[in-house]
Amino acid sequence: MEFMPNFKLYRPDNVDDAIKIKTEHAEARYVAGGTDMIVNVRRGIEQPQSLVDLTSISNMNDITEVDDGLQIGANVTLRNVRENQIIQQNYPCIAEAAGSVAGPTHQQYGTVGGNLCLDTRCLFYNQSEWWRQSNDYCLKERGDTCHVAPSGKRCFAAFSGDLAPSMLVYEAEINVVGPSGSRRIPLLELYRDDGMAHLTLGPGELVERVHLPMALAGDPSRYEKARIRGSIDFPLAGVAIRLRKGKGNAVEDVAIALTAVNPYPKIISGLQGLIDGNLGEDELDFIRDAVRKQSKPMRTTTVAPWYRRRVVGALARRLAAELSA
């Protein structure tokens, strides 16, 4: 681990102050747990003069039942998501995803907001200052070449958060607050297909809370990720699936979302044909193939992209089979 550079730490207790500080200090960065970001700071990837710690903002700490669903404050830790009984019962894959992040100590510090806003990752980016300098940096940071796809002019760093896909399958919405007020948007709209700037947040904006709809509460779901080790590792590929069945075991609703195989969490399209039918071998194969086709892993990890594509399809198929059994 490299040494920690000097910075000024702000710890506001309300959102307005946080936004104010952030707006006043152009170089400032929000920190919401820091389990990933501090590593990047030590590596010189981020060189903030000021850090605005959001975890003391009191109205972002709760999991609250409201009329139209469940609200999860952005400061809620991954551990609390993992252990929350309402989430476990009504939105099970979200608890499962929180429990799969890194290791227990990370879950103790890491937050919902931090995980949703996790920086994209790449072998050529998540390295020390000396390393990146020796490799002429990269497109995402100070350089002009993408070492993953040197002929292209875009960044393929992979979004690797575990929570986002599990929340996307429940059609989560988020509250974004910023200098010009608050807005509620679908979680999907937080992201875009660009490894260099995968978040749509404007200057000074932050994610305040997540809304999970009542209408989908209780739908069965699963999350699983492929990784080399059962702890610590970021996903090589992750898949969340929500599957509600009705009469005669027919599919009433299904949603699948992926992580770590694109620069943004990906919702699988083209599943409408499965509605009202049963999931037999052909339908499960269809799910597997749809997932494989829509995942675009690149050489951003040491594990071969073709494997990540195959395994994400296999996991989706397996989870679908489990949920339809």
Place this chain on the structure above:
Amino acid sequence: MNEIKPSQSIGIRKSLVDGPEKVSGKAKYSSDFMPIGCLVGRIFRSPVAHAEIIKVDIEEAKLLPGVKAVITGDETDEPFGILPIARFEFPLARDKVRYRGEPVACVAAIDVETAQKAIDLIKFKYKELPAYFTSKDAMAEGTVDLHDHRPRNIEREVDFELGEVDKGLSDADFVIEESFNCAEVCQVQSEPHAAIAEYDAEREFITVRASTQVPYYDHLMLAKVLKMDEAQIRVVKPFVGGGFGCRTESLNVTLICALVARAANGTVRLTVSREETFITHRGRPETDIEMQIGVKKDGTITAVDYTAIQRGGAYSGYGVVTILYSGGLLFGLYDLTAVRYKGFRVLTNTPPPGAMRGHGITNVRYAFEALLDKIATKLKIDAIEIRRKNLLKGPNYETLNEMFINSYGLPECLDWVEKESQWNQRKGKMGKFRGLGVACGHYISGASKPVNWTGEPHATVHLKLDWDGSITILTGAPEIGQGSSTMTTQCAAEVLGLDMSRFQIITSDSKLTPKDNGSYSSRVTYMVGNATIDAATNLKKILIEAAARKLDANPDDVECLGEYYSAGSQDEGLTFNEVVTAALEGTGTITVKGNFDTLPESWGTKKYRGGAVSGSMAYAYAAQVVEVSVDPDTAEIKVERVWAAQDVGKALNPLSVEGQIEGSVWMGMGQAISEGTLYHNGLGITNSMLDYRVPTIIESPPIEVGIIESIDPNGPFGAKEAGETSLIAFIPALTNAVADAIGVRPTDLPVTPDKLMELMEKNTNNAKSVT
């Protein structure tokens, strides 16, 4: 009155004597020493893999306020290295840089920010040369030599044939061959490298504390590169967070720290990052092996013919020894009558490997045991039976390369794992995607020939007995977490019949403790254990004589019962403290010493150059059965259970032995399924604990440990090696289990899920095309 008995310490589960400091956080490691005024050291590392150095411009860096010294390769023209025949590495690069990350300059400054600013001001001018990142590229025609005196980048070529190999192969009913590739692996010990050097300009004296397994070699190398009198140097080894071989040679971090401290005329602490620890490397080299084994129909081996090529990195380090072990240690496990070995140690533009746990033999043993398994499958012989078929005709046995084998518990190890794993009931009946595999291994108990021939004994231990009745053990043997201090205390306590609480131990301070070669090649228990027994026996003799004087008895009639000495049952006897008082009369504080030396019979063969490597006083043996399941969808391997039997001669401390064997399984599991370094044009891309995937506790399977005690006639209380052998056996046992589970054999390590999935799909497609 209860019967007075001597205290027993051997063969009893003892917690480690230095455990309380470690678990309470009181233990001080090298980076914990921060005297007032201590400067921070920081290394400037080469951004390129192979280049001629034109200029290292440090002028601006030196002028930065707060910078106390900046040094480059000009600081010393003395190369360092453990092996006298392979000393051509400088602490800071001089004429050329040969791998990315090689130290080029070092700054000492008042704080880390200033040090980094100074690093950023250093201007490194160089002319790039072609760089070679694989053995094949480095050995090709027309390459630029990394070192002028090593044409074609061959560091060492080994070529021997013992027995008649061609005849053996033609006499065989089957000759089966296979190629294997084992990725480069690192130790990833818990403590990154660190050193602190305190230069005393008044006395021209330097004190160095470092994370090391070899303080004595550090002492020699410090004297050499600093060009200082050895008497003007003090080397202290504080607590060390593991080694596993990466600290078996003097590391550039330690030497650079001393050089920059002298240049700064002060105290400098140099701690390097995990990435820099990976770059300093000294792990296990990437190895390509091609092997063929000839067998009779009944499984008897007639000949072995193989080649091993090791990607040796930019400098030799222990490389010559590694490539020799890869040949010499094929012997001694099974009865081999004809062996041909060709070994190539190649110089490449990557960080230099070293002497990692299971030095030199791990990858070759993996290949051998995998191939033997393949043969057993082909001949439809049980995998344990084919190994029994080829056992040594021990226990007293001399191999083709004249190994000195006096204890051989391998048959008992095989019996144990066969029974405990219910091998006979379960093998072949595990169902789809589940399998059992077996493999064996062995390792030396210390290299019998020392690296530096000085004529001194292999080990010397001092015991100091004072008026207070306490005994201080003084040993140079570096406690690095393996439990050597506990072992030494047990040996001394057992001989004297005293409780271990009477002993304190001081280790590895060159001004206090007798010289010791270091903690490597599993030498400490065998050699230092024996020296401790010798010292304690000498002390006991003095105490018995003192008691005899006091009791007015013949020393032969005095019985030592630990806390009580008596001359016959009628005698009133003396307490230990009374004996101590008597012993100190007229002489004062007593210091005795004990020595150990190896027997010339164990010095290896002269049949080929380098045959002394792999000569040892004793060899430990292991057999393991591993049970795995393979996920058909993700190709992930899960190690379900492990049965690990090791013949350790005698388990001096069964608790420690179990720990060593379990640790061996974990480390072996890393090399087998998840660990391996990768480079991008010579730049290590896996140099963090996230991307270099050491198994976590979640991956840890239930491990059943079987301790087999063959009681080696020359070992301390019969003990042998306990810390390396089981690692060697685990890797092939695992891959053999994978082959059993999926019907296709992985050959390349690590068996990551992407590689295994490719193999499984190929196998399915082949099966489909057949039907």
